[in-house]
Amino acid sequence: MKRQARFLVAFSLLLSLLLGSASAWGLDLKEEKELGREILDMVRRHYRLINDEEVAGYVQSVGQRVVKSLGAAHYDYRFFVVDDSTPNAFAIPGGYVFLFRGIIELMDSEAELASIICHEVAHVQARHIHKRLEKGRILNIAAIVGTLAGAFLGLEGDAAQAIAAGSMAGAKALELKYSRENEEEADRLGFKYLCAAGYDPKAMVSIMRKMNRMSWRSDSRIPSYLLTHPALGERVGYLELLAQNAAASGGTCTVRDPMGDFPLVQAVLMSRHTDPAVARDRFRAWLDDDSHKVGASYGLGRLALDRGEVEEALRHLRQAAAWKPDSSLILTALGDVYHKMGRLGEARKALEQALEREPDSPVAHLRLGLVLQDEGRWQEALHHLRKAETLAPYNPRLDYHLGILYGRMNQLGEAHYFLGRYYQQMEDRRLALFHYEKARSHLSESDPRRKEIDDALEEMDKKRPRT
Incomplete structure (x- = not known):
């Protein structure tokens, strides 16, 4: 706090x-x-x-x-x-x-x-x-x-x-x-955006109510959201009125599953921020709960994949897919497992299906790009990796694979540029400096990335220990 x-x-x-x-x-x-x-x-x-x-x-x-x-x-x-x-x-x-x-x-x-x-x-x-x-x-x-x-x-x-x-x-x-005027305008606009995106507007009421309740709990920190977003308690009633008016107008905002893939993301966070043994026991207990079983199978699959047990991971993820066949995230995870098993055709099929359901999924584009790269389809791989970079920049792993792919395609300026970004994010100053200097020697004088490189080199120089 x-x-x-x-x-x-x-x-x-x-x-x-x-x-x-x-x-x-x-x-x-x-x-x-x-x-x-x-x-x-x-x-x-x-x-x-x-x-x-x-x-x-x-x-x-x-x-x-x-x-x-x-x-x-x-x-x-x-x-x-x-x-x-x-x-x-x-x-x-x-x-x-x-x-x-x-x-x-x-x-x-x-x-x-x-x-x-x-x-x-x-x-x-x-x-x-x-x-x-x-x-x-x-x-x-x-x-x-x-x-x-x-x-x-x-x-x-x-x-x-x-x-x-x-x-x-x-x-x-x-x-x-x-x-207060800022908040009312953001509530009104946000409510409109939420409906247009196909979500139940009552969800805005429920999450604001949860944060407001936290401020009254003696054993909890006041949510930091309240520091920059005042009068949350008063606004809950206003949001409820907006939701009631929307329902009374005869139109409906809700066209999407309100849960979506959120339970799967909760499982990922639990697997990453809880002791693995504790997370595994919790996931196994959830398998008997219909509202949690998909997330539980997905979480168990992720834990197995982290241990390198790809066959067990595949079993859990297939079960999750059977319960939720329209999930882009589950299909993307299946593609990752198939890729690790060397079953490139099945991996590509699963990832293409994931993108049919969620065309703007950066992780599906990234993983499909890696599969296509291993199949030797470099131009197609580059298309998907660059799409992933556009959707979700500042991903070190993506920068690394872009650098490797550009290197294979003998586009050395781009290869060294992305590898420089990767090693800078990994805080490896020596390798970042090496690749950035190589990139500068290959990129044209008019390339705007030269300024990015100069700025990065200056930033790294500021962090360099002085003797």
């Missing part, structure tokens, strides 16, 4: 630093997108993002389904999962939306996940942060640097207070706490 509060303060101050000139308050969309990328880099440096393909890819797929319901979208939206148990979510300028693992663990359905995504997307579409920044004040740069140091270098107590003292008064006008 303390870390999250420090981040919100530092986040506000970073915005003020980047928007420090008087002319910057009139940001256009291009400048706002550039600002978003700067903040994204900051978030990535100070939070661990979940790169698990099923979890990150699934959230990205649900997010893109919401985006399609917007009509005209101002941004190329990207969705990320932060590996933190704090129940929180936030969006930043430029269309970047972050959901913390803690808030996903509060949810019970895909519809609830889509509800939070819709609300955050609504804040971005309405440019609420941008509008609040226009009312802010320019801060003293020295105070900003001090506050950032206090937030991210772990300074506590009197030291942090002394460093931040000059910043907090100036930062007050830049707090990211949305106004």
